[in-house]
Amino acid sequence: MQIRTTWLYKKFSSIKTSILFLGILSFFYLLGTIFPQGGDINEYINAGGRFIFLVKIFGLLDAFTTPWFLITSLLLLISLSICSYERLLTLMGKQILDTAPTKSYIIPLNTGENIDNTFIKKLNFKKSYSNPSATVVTRGISYKWLTLIYHLGILLCFTGFFLTYMSAFEDEVIIYPDETKAIQPSSQSRLQRLLGKKHKELPFKIKLEEFITEYNQMPSIDYPKDKLSRLAVGLGWTSNSLNYKIKDDSLFPKDWKSRLRVIKDDALILEKTIEVNEPLKYGGFTFYQAAFKQDIKIEMDGGPLAIDAEVGKETIIPGLEGEIVFKNLRTGTLFKRDGTTEKIIPFVDVYIFKKISDGKTDKEKIGRLEKGSLLTIGSKTFGIKGFSEATILSYRYDPGVPILWFGGIMTLIAMALRIYSPWYRVIYRVDVKDGRTLLKLSINTKGLLADKEHLIKRIQHFVLLSKNP
Amino acid sequence: MIDTILARDSFLLSTELRLFWLVAFLYGVSLFLHIAYLLTKKNSVGKAAAGILWGVVVVHAGMILFRTVEAQRAPFQTLYESLSWFAWSASITYLYVGRKWKDIYLPGIPVTILAMGASLYALLSRSPAVEPLSPPLQSWWFEYHVILAFLSYAVFVVSCSIEIVYLLIKPCLKKGKSSGYGLDLNNIEAFHRTSHKLVLFGFPLLTFGIFSGAAWANDAWGRYWSWDPKETWSLITWTVFAMYLHSMTIPKWQGNTASVFNILGFICMMMTFLGVNWLAKLLGIPSLHVYAV
Numbered sequence: 154m155q156i157r158t159t160w161l162y163k164k165f166s167s168i169k170t171s172i173l174f175l176g177i178l179s180f181f182y183l184l185g186t187i188f189p190q191g192g193d194i195n196e197y198i199n200a201g202g203r204f205i206f207l208v209k210i211f212g213l214l215d216a217f218t219t220p221w222f223l224i225t226s227l228l229l230l231i232s233l234s235i236c237s238y239e240r241l242l243t244l245m246g247k248q249i250l251d252t253a254p255t256k257s258y259i260i261p262l263n264t265g266e267n268i269d270n271t272f273i274k275k276l277n278f279k280k281s282y283s284n285p286s287a288t289v290v291t292r293g294i295s296y297k298w299l300t301l302i303y304h305l306g307i308l309l310c311f312t313g314f315f316l317t318y319m320s321a322f323e324d325e326v327i328i329y330p331d332e333t334k335a336i337q338p339s340s341q342s343r344l345q346r347l348l349g350k351k352h353k354e355l356p357f358k359i360k361l362e363e364f365i366t367e368y369n370q371m372p373s374i375d376y377p378k379d380k381l382s383r384l385a386v387g388l389g390w391t392s393n394s395l396n397y398k399i400k401d402d403s404l405f406p407k408d409w410k411s412r413l414r415v416i417k418d419d420a421l422i423l424e425k426t427i428e429v430n431e432p433l434k435y436g437g438f439t440f441y442q443a444a445f446k447q448d449i450k451i452e453m454d455g456g457p458l459a460i461d462a463e464v465g466k467e468t469i470i471p472g473l474e475g476e477i478v479f480k481n482l483r484t485g486t487l488f489k490r491d492g493t494t495e496k497i498i499p500f501v502d503v504y505i506f507k508k509i510s511d512g513k514t515d516k517e518k519i520g521r522l523e524k525g526s527l528l529t530i531g532s533k534t535f536g537i538k539g540f541s542e543a544t545i546l547s548y549r550y551d552p553g554v555p556i557l558w559f560g561g562i563m564t565l566i567a568m569a570l571r572i573y574s575p576w577y578r579v580i581y582r583v584d585v586k587d588g589r590t591l592l593k594l595s596i597n598t599k600g601l602l603a604d605k606e607h608l609i610k611r612i613q614h615f616v617l618l619s620k621n622p
Numbered sequence: 623m624i625d626t627i628l629a630r631d632s633f634l635l636s637t638e639l640r641l642f643w644l645v646a647f648l649y650g651v652s653l654f655l656h657i658a659y660l661l662t663k664k665n666s667v668g669k670a671a672a673g674i675l676w677g678v679v680v681v682h683a684g685m686i687l688f689r690t691v692e693a694q695r696a697p698f699q700t701l702y703e704s705l706s707w708f709a710w711s712a713s714i715t716y717l718y719v720g721r722k723w724k725d726i727y728l729p730g731i732p733v734t735i736l737a738m739g740a741s742l743y744a745l746l747s748r749s750p751a752v753e754p755l756s757p758p759l760q761s762w763w764f765e766y767h768v769i770l771a772f773l774s775y776a777v778f779v780v781s782c783s784i785e786i787v788y789l790l791i792k793p794c795l796k797k798g799k800s801s802g803y804g805l806d807l808n809n810i811e812a813f814h815r816t817s818h819k820l821v822l823f824g825f826p827l828l829t830f831g832i833f834s835g836a837a838w839a840n841d842a843w844g845r846y847w848s849w850d851p852k853e854t855w856s857l858i859t860w861t862v863f864a865m866y867l868h869s870m871t872i873p874k875w876q877g878n879t880a881s882v883f884n885i886l887g888f889i890c891m892m893m894t895f896l897g898v899n900w901l902a903k904l905l906g907i908p909s910l911h912v913y914a915v
Contacts, residue, residue, distance in 0.1 A: 175861050176865060183858060321845075374749070387639040387745060388643055389640065395636050397751075405753070429758050429760070430757070430841045430842050441842075441844040489624070564829065565833060
């Protein structure tokens with residue numbers, strides 16, 4: 154093991170080096186919160202960015218994939234690996250302790266007392282080393298092993314991150330109710346890009362059985378803007394007390410759910426209703442409820458033809474100045490504040506966008522269009538002829554996740570045990586002096602819950618008890 | 623029916639606001655007495671400051687319980703609620719940690735400044751309206767993630783307060799002067815070790831906070847890590863405290879170098895909790911943690 158004596162190896166096994174790498178990584182993290190990540194350099198320039206030169210040279214708009222960041226992470230990983238290896242060597246090697254008690258607690262002891270028995274049977278210690286000058290006993294999980302385990306756990310997490318970085322990819326799919334969709338990923342993982350490979354269609358299809366939207370009725374208050382008024386309202390010094398009110402726009406999203414079926418070779422494999430926080434997992438892929446898409450059919454002046462519009466997008470309607478935007482289509486179930494529920498009569502808010510000078514756009518709310526009623530804009534009358542909602546699922550393949558979770562759990566358990574749980578090492582020797590038998594102790598503790606004083610009391614308790622049985 | 627419910631909710635909110643103003647005022651009184659202790663060095667004043675703080679912590683606990691009943695969910699969804707929780711958890715942690723100290727009251731100054739500041743910020747800058755949980759927050763991770771993350775914040779606050787007092791008092795003691803604040807050469811190192819123990823206690827909690835946040839994000843947003851500003855700042859905080867804990871294993875660094883890392887860790891923690899919202903707003907960086915703004 155010649156390499157262990159080299160300057161570089163010694164540097165990498167130093168805690169100071171680990172601290173240095175951690176510091177450099179923190180700096181990169183910091184940069185990532187200052188510069189908008191994933192942004193385009195032109196957007197940055199247009200938004201008035203002032204560090205164009207630095208951003209271009211160091212790739213600061215994608216700080217976490219720059220060579221600088223990846224190299225520093227790799228160096229930390231090497232340092233962590235070497236430190237863990239050194240820890241393992243120490244643990245596996247023969248442990249020679251300085252077994253002479255360094256500090257003594259002298260407890261009078263009767264000559265007939267078997268002190269080994271007291272430590273091992275009564276105080277649950279384990280003998281780890283013994284020589285003529287002293288005996289070493291320990292209690293608790295070895296803190297050195299725990300330290301090694303949680304560092305190895307962090308190494309596993311790094312492995313998980315690396316697998317995610319190289320192999321993960323994600324995409325989106327839009328599915329309408331009763332539609333069965335074949336999934337063809339369009340994005341590639343880094344590894345696929347390197348190998349020049351493309352995805353095949355997934356070997357299963359997804360059918361949307363039903364899409365459900367639910368809303369809460371959210372009362373709101375007119376809370377004053379200025380601080381003095383807030384003080385006055387809070388203390389009740391004003392007649393304007395706080396009153397919850399139900400307003401027109403008081404619908405707050407409660408949930409959106411998709412009832413999905415996984416179909417393979419025309420056979421139903423799995424059915425699950427997914428929602429935010431409750432994804433569908435199948436075939437190494439995870440399907441998440443990301444969002445939904447709404448389309449609306451508008452009838453004009455009672456005519457037979459309908460205008461198709463996507464909710465939230467500008468629509469040009471012949472004969473009307475500006476662009477019309479239908480926003481916030483609400484349909485589904487409303488959970489009211491009084492605990493009752495009701496079906497929402499579908500409605501949509503209608504806005505008109507007009508271009509004014511300097512390329513700016515003026516937005517004006519015209520009104521609310523409810524199914525079954527009409528809304529007049531200019532000389533034209535509009536009504537809702539129909540609408541549809543599609544689910545937007547994001548799906549992801551990420552082989553790094555199981556390794557990350559395993560490493561994370563390992564890290565957490567070992568770290569918690571290392572930091573909180575008590576570990577004791579007692580070095581003791583029995584001396585006879587002036588016709589008296591004395592117990593000399595040296596106690597070492599680790600862990601926040603270790604209580605040295607309590608242990609001394611326990612030792613005294615058993616020694617004194619055995620003295621006067 | 624609905625009008626009766628709304629009238630009841632309005633009454634509860636008004637009552638809660640009055641309580642919260644009382645709590646903020648009492649934190650102010652405790653801060654005033656702590657400053658008076660700093661100036662007079664009278665233990666009776668220090669005791670009164672700590673006594674008032676015990677009182678306000680009890681009232682504040684009642685108020686948080688009241689909010690929980692009022693909102694019918696855990697009270698840390700909005701920043702208004704989180705600030706209240708932060709003020710309370712930092713104060714009670716300080717009182718718990720300091721219960722065995724004899725005539726040491728100085729760390730109460732930074733703690734009461736933060737508690738009063740957080741309460742006033744919540745009252746004056748945030749809306750107190752009770753809001754239902756948005757879909758991403760409807761997860762069993764919500765309580766565990768937030769409670770443990772905030773518990774780590776609370777111990778870091780107290781640890782930093784001790785560190786600041788240590789850095790200010792130690793030079794006086796080294797010159798042979800008596801501090802007069804219950805600290806002398808015999809007990810200052812033991813007092814300082816509390817700061818290290820607190821970071822040790824908080825570090826696994828912060829680690830759990832980050833891992834649970836990642837697990838939650840994986841279920842809710844489809845990826846466990848998005849380099850969102852809040853996530854990144856929590857990682858910076860974790861890294862800086864890891865640097866602190868490692869530096870405490872190097873004998874030469876256990877003094878001022880480690881202290882600097884501890885205070886830096888606290889600053890990063892405050893950035894994670896509050897500063898990141900301001901930074902994201904200032905720099906126009908979108909954050910997935912918008913519900914916390």
